[in-house]
Amino acid sequence: MEPLRQWQIGFKDVGSADIEPEGKQQHRLEIFNVVDQGSSYWLHAEVRHDFTAETVIEALVHAMQRWGVPQQITLDRDPRFVGSPQGSDFCSALLRFGSCLNIDMYVCDPQHPEQNAYVERFHRTLKQECLQVERPSTAGQTQQALTTFETFYNHERPHQGRALLDRPPAEQLRETSPLPALPTAVDPLAWLHHEPQQVFRRRVDAAGRIKLDLKRYYVGKAWRGQLITVHLNAAEATLVLLGEGQILKVLPVPAWSKSALPFAEYVQQIQEQARAEHRLRSLQERRQRVRALSSS
Known part of the structure; x- marks a missing residue:
């Protein structure tokens, strides 16, 4: 090589x-x-x-x-x-x-x-x-x-x-x-071109929302407690929400910009995403330690 x-x-x-x-x-x-x-x-x-x-x-x-x-x-x-x-x-x-x-x-x-x-x-x-x-x-x-x-x-x-x-x-x-x-x-959504066509199942909470990739999306209170399907359309950078065979909503994949960002600005934004992941991992580790202590 x-x-x-x-x-x-x-x-x-x-x-x-x-x-x-x-x-x-x-x-x-x-x-x-x-x-x-x-x-x-x-x-x-x-x-x-x-x-x-x-x-x-x-x-x-x-x-x-x-x-x-x-x-x-x-x-x-x-x-x-x-x-x-x-x-x-x-x-x-x-x-x-x-x-x-x-x-x-x-x-x-x-x-x-x-x-x-x-x-x-x-x-x-x-x-x-x-x-x-x-x-x-x-x-x-x-x-x-x-x-x-x-x-x-x-x-x-x-x-x-x-x-x-x-x-x-x-x-x-x-x-x-x-x-x-x-x-x-850098195009902040270019990573989607490397993602497979994914399908997620989510239950709508009491506030009419679902959680996907650390973010919450409003579906509607009429769907509380029900399971819906979310399709990732990577080609169009959208999330398609389906319930009982009908399209409920088509939402854009969250991004800081729909157009290319200057490289330094893009790095700042992706580091912000990394910080959110770090906070989540730290929270999960604390919860695991608490559960381990309570069960011992």
């Missing part, structure tokens, strides 16, 4: 670092890594105590500002990548972001880390040859260790991969054509 076109992303804990408290929560220090599948080149790394879906999007933007937009990104099922386990009917903010940039977002199957093998292999190397040697205890120390190791890993260290044959990854990039730059504007 041609270098730079396919990326793999993932998190690596910094086991020697202090855990940073925030209220009742404790945050591990993590490194978000981007590795090129075609050359094993370590493209990007960011160190934070507070990685969320929102800050992952920010980190990916930084990587693309440096390298351009890849054709594919492979990722595991970390909730910060794929969203909340319950409550969201469509793909996560990160997956929408990638789709709107026309990136093939490949989500690994459950319990199959070999599908993200390049970043997994890199994480073993990073742990054995950098983190366990330097044993950083702060974000600053970790970043300093990574900066030094990046030069060695990419430009000096012989790589065992079949495509490299004991050469450093940088040698694979010498004659590689650059990736397309980030767009100046």
Whole structure:
């Protein structure tokens, strides 16, 4: 495969670092890594105590500002990548972001880390040859260790991969054509073109509303307590509400704009969606802890 076109992303804990408290929560220090599948080149790394879906999007933007937009990104099922386990009917903010940039977002199957093998292999190397040697205890120390190791890993260290044959990854990039730059504007509904034709069943609540993808839609009090069907028409970006064989309403899929947004504005809006997903996941986790305590 041609270098730079396919990326793999993932998190690596910094086991020697202090855990940073925030209220009742404790945050591990993590490194978000981007590795090129075609050359094993370590493209990007960011160190934070507070990685969320929102800050992952920010980190990916930084990587693309440096390298351009890849054709594919492979990722595991970390909730910060794929969203909340319950409550969201469509793909996560990160997956929408990638789709709107026309990136093939490949989500690994459950319990199959070999599908993200390049970043997994890199994480073993990073742990054995950098983190366990330097044993950083702060974000600053970790970043300093990574900066030094990046030069060695990419430009000096012989790589065992079949495509490299004991050469450093940088040698694979010498004659590689650059990736397309980030767009100046983004269609916020472009992700729908990658969605299948979905059908949902919803029961109308006492206020005459249904809930779909973290939002509520008014159907009518005459339908209270009844099941209705919602069809996603991706081609027209609409939700078709059906009850007893008749069309009740045709609603637009919620979007911040029906036309393309400047890239920076689009990123702000998709990060807002990511924050909503993070709040939902935090609420679900709190409820699970409460249930576990009450049943013990």
